[in-house]
Amino acid sequence: MDISRRELFVTGGKLLILASVGATFAEITGAAPPGEPYRMADHWWGMLIDIDKCIGCGSCVRACANENHVPAGFFRTWVERYQVEEGRQPHVDSPNGAMDGFPPTARTDLKSFFVPKLCNQCADSPCVQVCPVGATFVSPDGVVLVDESYCLGCRYCIQACPYGCRYLHPAKNTVDKCTLCYHRITQGLTTACCENCPTGARQLVDFKNPRDPVHEFLRKNKVQVLKPYMATEAKVYYKDLDGSVR
Amino acid sequence: MRQLFRDSGHLIRPAVVLLAALGVFLVVRTALIPKAFGKYGHFSPAALDVIRQRPLVYAGQEACVLCHEGEGKERAAGKHAHVACEACHGPQAAHANADDPAAHKPALPDVANLCRRCHERDAAKPAGFPQVATVEHSGGMLCNACHQPHNPHL
Numbered sequence: 001m002d003i004s005r006r007e008l009f010v011t012g013g014k015l016l017i018l019a020s021v022g023a024t025f026a027e028i029t030g031a032a033p034p035g036e037p038y039r040m041a042d043h044w045w046g047m048l049i050d051i052d053k054c055i056g057c058g059s060c061v062r063a064c065a066n067e068n069h070v071p072a073g074f075f076r077t078w079v080e081r082y083q084v085e086e087g088r089q090p091h092v093d094s095p096n097g098a099m100d101g102f103p104p105t106a107r108t109d110l111k112s113f114f115v116p117k118l119c120n121q122c123a124d125s126p127c128v129q130v131c132p133v134g135a136t137f138v139s140p141d142g143v144v145l146v147d148e149s150y151c152l153g154c155r156y157c158i159q160a161c162p163y164g165c166r167y168l169h170p171a172k173n174t175v176d177k178c179t180l181c182y183h184r185i186t187q188g189l190t191t192a193c194c195e196n197c198p199t200g201a202r203q204l205v206d207f208k209n210p211r212d213p214v215h216e217f218l219r220k221n222k223v224q225v226l227k228p229y230m231a232t233e234a235k236v237y238y239k240d241l242d243g244s245v246r
Numbered sequence: 247m248r249q250l251f252r253d254s255g256h257l258i259r260p261a262v263v264l265l266a267a268l269g270v271f272l273v274v275r276t277a278l279i280p281k282a283f284g285k286y287g288h289f290s291p292a293a294l295d296v297i298r299q300r301p302l303v304y305a306g307q308e309a310c311v312l313c314h315e316g317e318g319k320e321r322a323a324g325k326h327a328h329v330a331c332e333a334c335h336g337p338q339a340a341h342a343n344a345d346d347p348a349a350h351k352p353a354l355p356d357v358a359n360l361c362r363r364c365h366e367r368d369a370a371k372p373a374g375f376p377q378v379a380t381v382e383h384s385g386g387m388l389c390n391a392c393h394q395p396h397n398p399h400l
Contacts, residue, residue: 147293183300198326
């Protein structure tokens with residue numbers, strides 16, 4: 001086949017552009033294994049928590065412990081009860097992480113409410129920044145995870161988390177934390193805590209899904225993240241969060 | 247040429263040592279770092295697959311009503327329409343995914359504690375949520391003596 005020098009350059013240039021576009025596309029979309037419809041690049045997970053709907057039943061705590069085999073006395077999620085009196089430090093209790101719910105409050109004249117807590121799935125997470133070995137990371141779909149085969153158990157991340165959401169697994173001696181039920185959400189299910197919340201106070205959301213109700217929720221409600229001054233880009237949004245919550 | 251080697255030997259010898267050290271470093275580095283490390287960031291992408299392969303414990307709402315259609319309809323008509331089956335009946339993936347679900351029969355819920363966790367009166371609960379002081383309300387009788395839990399009207 002005879003081709004002129006001009007044709008060679010033009011065809012070569014086209015091929016080069018095609019190849020680079022193809023490579024970039026594969027990079028952006030995240031190469032899913034064959035047969036798997038889940039694409040990491042199509043998701044950006046977070047959670048909405050509606051304080052006014054939480055009844056402190058502890059269903060989420062029990063569900064999380066069952067689903068993720070959380071050892072007794074440790075929590076990936078827990079519920080706190082705040083009782084706030086004007087001019088005083090708030091009284092906070094969480095008996096066994098609310099695993100068995102709460103006994104009724106002693107006083108009924110205080111501003112009181114429940115606050116479910118879990119890993120805030122920070123996009124700019126302090127725990128990831130301090131890990132010396134790359135064992136904890138933000139996945140391409142926005143979930144902070146721990147690679148148990150890499151974790152040394154040095155506990156830097158436990159100290160770095162401003163929300164106290166990590167613990168050292170007593171049997172594995174590696175760090176454990178909320179995975180946002182990564183094994184569930186990547187197959188189209190919701191998290192164990194959201195599945196079992198009887199009032200819908202917790203909602204798993206996908207910020208990259210244009211049809212997700214999160215967009216309307218954030219447009220219509222006053223929301224806040226925990227400790228916004230830490231600039232962690234937390235993705236767990238609380239509706240009607242009181243200023244006393246830490 | 248020989249003169250040149252003799253004169254610059256003090257440069258060539260350390261250069262050879264450095265190159266050998268670099269070679270050893272690269273070999274060790276390749277052996278220690280997993281193949282795809284750094285593909286998405288400073289971590290091993292294999293960890294994502296390991297975490298994704300953890301087994302389910304809660305089967306999920308849709309799995310339950312596939313078989314228990316009647317209970318699903320009864321519940322949908324009442325106040326518990328948005329309470330998931332497993333919130334009261336416990337984790338049932340073993341039951342739902344079993345070849346013989348009857349062999350993994352779920353235990354009956356512990357009514358004495360179950361209902362109270364949500365419905366015992368507490369000042370911290372949202373005002374609109376139905377709550378009772380159980381001692382005054384029923385005097386120790388079990389809730390399901392009067393209420394049908396799937397559709398808890400009287």
